[in-house]
Amino acid sequence: MKTIVTYVDNTEDLNCEILTKEYEGFKNAYLPNIGDVIVVYSEHEHDQIEFKVIELRVLVNRDYDQFHLILERTN
Secondary structure, three states: OEEEEEEEEOHHHOOEEEEEEEEEOHHHOOOOOOOOEEEEEEOOOOEEEEEEEEEEEEEEOOOEEEEEEEEEEOO
16 A cells, blocks of 8 residues: 655645655554654755644555644744
């Protein structure tokens, strides 16, 4: 079963999708914990942007599991 992880920037309630990654199986997926800070390099801004994981939404389906990591900028 595949696992899909979507990163969503919720800074100022924008709900802008940053990235979607697909993994073969749950054990291979990278899922940070709520409260963790992750750093993303932006080619548009040519800068590193820090995000804090504020919420995790899960959809369990017959063929795949989908996780939405809701993030807010910290810098």
